[in-house]
Structure formats: structure tokens, C-alpha cells
Amino acid sequence: MIEINGLSYRIDGTKILHDVTMRLESGGITALIGPNGAGKSTLLHCISGLETPERGTVRIDGLDPFAAPARDRARAVALLRQSPALVSRLSVRELVGFGRWPHHQGRPGAADRDAVDRALGAFALADLAGRSIATLSGGQRQRAFIAMTWAQETPWMLLDEPLNALDPRHARDLMARLHALSRDAARSIVIVLHDINAAAGWADRIVAMKAGRIVAQDACAALLTEDTLREVFDTPFELLEHRGRKVVVAR
Numbered sequence: 653m654i655e656i657n658g659l660s661y662r663i664d665g666t667k668i669l670h671d672v673t674m675r676l677e678s679g680g681i682t683a684l685i686g687p688n689g690a691g692k693s694t695l696l697h698c699i700s701g702l703e704t705p706e707r708g709t710v711r712i713d714g715l716d717p718f719a720a721p722a723r724d725r726a727r728a729v730a731l732l733r734q735s736p737a738l739v740s741r742l743s744v745r746e747l748v749g750f751g752r753w754p755h756h757q758g759r760p761g762a763a764d765r766d767a768v769d770r771a772l773g774a775f776a777l778a779d780l781a782g783r784s785i786a787t788l789s790g791g792q793r794q795r796a797f798i799a800m801t802w803a804q805e806t807p808w809m810l811l812d813e814p815l816n817a818l819d820p821r822h823a824r825d826l827m828a829r830l831h832a833l834s835r836d837a838a839r840s841i842v843i844v845l846h847d848i849n850a851a852a853g854w855a856d857r858i859v860a861m862k863a864g865r866i867v868a869q870d871a872c873a874a875l876l877t878e879d880t881l882r883e884v885f886d887t888p889f890e891l892l893e894h895r896g897r898k899v900v901v902a903r
């Protein structure tokens with residue numbers, strides 16, 4: 653479980669997160685939704701210890717990300733940032749191999765090479781393994797960064813808009829893989845999504861943020877109501893039902 657208590661974060665005097673308190677249950681997929689600028693990325697950065705909050709505490713299965721050594725933190729939680737830094741001379745295989753660093757600390761073994769091969773296979777990157785990441789298309793590069801995060805094999809994966817740049821097939825494949833991973837490997841996934849229908853189709857739980865605050869959190873089906881979505885996004889939505897699934901249409 654990730655427990656967040658009274659988390660506040662400020663940049664240059666402007667409050668970005670306001671006293672956020674919540675629990676993220678282990679297992680399954682939790683979608684983090686909310687309008688642009690709501691503080692979703694900032695919250696993920698604080699959870700993963702990338703940013704230090706002004707006040708409040710975070711515990712990742714008991715681990716304090718602000719006090720723990722970087723290696724322990726990197727074995728507890730993997731973060732895919734929205735715009736990951738690009739080291740363009742790296743090959744795809746080398747980039748994915750970076751995900752193994754917390755496990756081998758510079759001396760990769762057979763288990764690390766296997767994990768990289770599995771990640772390359774899982775994201776249809778085997779044919780691109782030797783290519784420089786600078787030469788990839790936007791979607792291919794996004795998949796390489798997701799594979800790197802995946803190869804880190806942490807109990808928690810925090811993914812900030814991983815569907816960016818993915819075509820419909822790869823977006824669906826990614827959500828299906830994350831769903832299977834959360835079931836078969838008992839990994840806990842927190843994913844920022846702007847596509848509410850991806851959340852409706854795959855998430856177990858949804859947390860909705862607005863203006864630096866949590867405004868709703870519940871099981872996916874319970875949270876997705878026209879009233880809640882209108883309140884979160886300040887725009888009307890229509891909720892339809894298709895083959896037992898909710899489909900959300902912005903009006």
C-alpha cells in the first residue's frame with residue numbers, strides 16, 4: 653500500500669499540492685485522472701521521491717522515499733516520466749538495460765539480460781533493439797521507455813501518460829499487458845490517463861484530482877458518473893453502456 657498523509661508541495665511560493673491524504677491499495681490498476689495542471693505529475697514525482705514536499709509523508713509498503721537510499725527506492729517503485737530525458741546515443745537495448753541498474757549496480761548478469769530480453773519482447777522492440785533511440789518514431793521511443801520501466805521489476809509502477817504517442821493497437825496492447833501484469837505478477841500500477849475510456853476499460857480504481865487536491869476516489873464503476881466527471885473536468889459528459897462497459901463521451 654502507498655500511504656500519503658498531508659502532502660503539500662509548493663513551487664516558487666505557489667501551492668501545487670494541497671494537503672493530499674490518500675491510500676493507494678496494492679494490486680491492480682489505479683488510474684489517476686484530472687484536467688491539465690491538476691498536479692498529477694507532481695504527485696507521482698513526490699511519491700517516487702523525485703521531488704521533496706513542503707510537508708507531509710509518503711510510505712511505499714512502509715518505505716519512506718525521502719529517507720531511503722536511492723537503490724532501495726528504485727527497487728520499490730519505478731516511475732515513467734511524462735517527458736523522460738533523452739540520451740540519444742543509447743541503443744534501445746541499452747536504454748531498457750538501465751531499468752536493471754538497481755538490481756545489478758553496473759554488473760549485469762544472466763538474470764538481467766533475460767529481463768531485458770523479456771521486456772523487449774513484451775513491447776515488440778526485439779527488431780529495434782540495436783537502433784539508437786534518437787532514430788525511433790515517437791511511439792517506438794515511448795515503448796522503449798515503458799520497457800525500461802517494466803524491466804525494473806518493482807512492486808509499484810507509476811506511469812505518467814504512457815499512452816502518449818501510442819497508436820490504438822499499441823495503446824490497447826499496453827493496457828492489456830499492464831492488466832495481466834497486475835494480476836499474474838501481483839504488481840501495483842498507478843497510471844495517469846487522459847483517455848477516460850482507457851480508465852473505464854482497464855482500471856480497478858480511479859483517483860480524480862483537480863487544482864492540487866483529490867476530489868474523488870473509488871472503484872472504477874462507482875466513480876465514473878456524469879456528475880463526478882463534470883465536477884472534475886468542468887465540462888459535461890454523457891455515459892453510455894456498451895457490452896457491459898461504461899463508455900464516456902465528452903459533450
Ligand SMILES: Nc1ncnc2c1ncn2[C@@H]1O[C@H](COP(=O)(O)OP(=O)(O)OP(=O)(O)O)[C@@H](O)[C@H]1O
Nearest residue numbers: 663664668686687688689690691692693694695734
Ligand atoms: N517547475 C515549475 N514551475 C512552475 N510551475 C510548475 C512547475 N512544474 C509544475 N508547475 C505547475 O504545477 C501545476 C501542476 O502541474 P502538473 O504537471 O503536476 O499537472 P498535471 O496534472 O500532471 O498536468 P497535465 O495533465 O497537463 O500533464 C501546474 O499548474 C503547473 O503549471
